[in-house]
Amino acid sequence: MRDEATVSEELWKRLAPLIPVRERRFRYPGRLPVDDRAALEGILWVLRNDVPWRELPTTLFGVSGVTCWRRLRDWAEAGVWQKLHEQLLAECNAAGLLDLHRALIDSSHIHALKGGSETGPSPVNRAHPGSKHHLITDATGVPLATIVTGGNRHDVTQLIPLVEAIPPIRGRRGRPRRRPRYLLADRAYDHVKYRRLLAARGITPAIARRGKPHGSGLGTQRWPVERTIAWLHQFRRLRTRWERRVDIHQAFLSLACSIICLRKLRGSF
Template sequence: MGVGRGELTDAAWARIEPLLPVSSGRGGRWRDHRQVINGILWRLRAGTPWRDVPAKYGPWKTLHERLRRWTADGTWERILDHVQVKDDAVGKVEWTFSIDSTNVRAHQHAAGARKKGAKAAWVNDLAEDDEALGRSRGGLTSKIHLATDARGLPMSVILTPGQAGDNPQLLPLLDQVAVRRDGPGRPRKRPDRVLADKAYSSPATRRALRRRGIAFTSPEKKDHAAHRLRRGRASGRPPAFDPQTYKGRNVVERCFNRLKQFRALATRYTKRAAYYRSELTIAAIILWLRDSQDTP
């Protein structure tokens, strides 16, 4: 049987199959993992309700239950960590990070989650309280904060309500990065440089990155420049800014465009923040797998 449109290729399946549980933990065996993951991918691409997933992928409840269980036990995160490890082992991760955020409109079906439900270690207090749903000028929205490497591949993701600010999430995004070596050695956590727009250009952020030894390229806000000029010599030198280096920041915008080709991510239908972030993680895994197949 051939591989359908958007389904896992044989090469991609060979990469992730060893990472998947072999038993359901209740004395039985899982339904075919590849069939179920392909069903989840179909639903992400189409953005339909779970009940509308084609029968060839199995019962829709099985697909949703697999998403739920592997969110709780961290399976999706381990798969993403694995593909990043393999790529960094051959020198493919490019350690200039671009950081930005995008708002996602939440469908009315995303509201109304029960107070008790799925939680995961990544969920910050802001997201945990309100399932990362908030009000902004676009209505009911969530905000995706993303760090990519220099090729535009996802390195870390944070989900917040739509009205949350961008700058407070920069350091937490970097703190999530820990790319293990394919062998001995500590995980690599620190990029060489961070590229970000004016929303992240606060003096406190610049100081924090200097303490970490990370170069930072971001245009200075006009009000920050005016305040510095008013202080005169006491303000020190203006921050260095290289427009040519800054042009590389557009890779994060391109990554958002690739993620939003999955219609279930372009509009949020999922009630639980934990499940929506797992869907983002699954899409990120697919981007990494596609890149590894395209690169000789």
């Protein structure tokens, strides 16, 4: 609980300046809005414990689950979660904690029991509705960008979109960096077309070849991205997709990535 409280406090210091200022209504002001800090606590509780919004303990946080859901949605529409992630990446870069020379890429399947956008018949779960988390990290496993797609989308189709999704990473003098020098991936990403697209962007692909025996040696360098996927799944809300709206699920995913970046800053890994 002490670690969670510290993470919440440090997240709030960075999140508060990013929240849009509400327009004040003078003629029909209505009730006072719920405190944003309380809403953040409720959102973190749902992310960590995967409880339905209606079962959020109101007496504990002083805010209803519906209000927390609305804040999560509104802040996602305002780009707050993405800005928070980019700010923490810049802090990691300024502290010399990012290795952007190499990038690692991988994906994971999750169940999507309620369906919705960006879902599809999962090839690993008897064609039940599912989604995929596509993730790209630096060489140490710090998440740089994530994409949510249907469970039936092939991994290689998201290779270039993931590379393009890397934000300009600031924190050091000079032009913000957006491209790694090398990209490491397993054999699911082996395709001549995508190797050429990476090379055209100045990125050298280090991708295991299909049809070749296992033992390429890339696993000794790729394991941090698999560890980060395991960390993401420690947030119980990300193990199963309950949200029909993909933007809500993406907001949870961005928040989890921000927490991992914060742990990196604190020296937790």
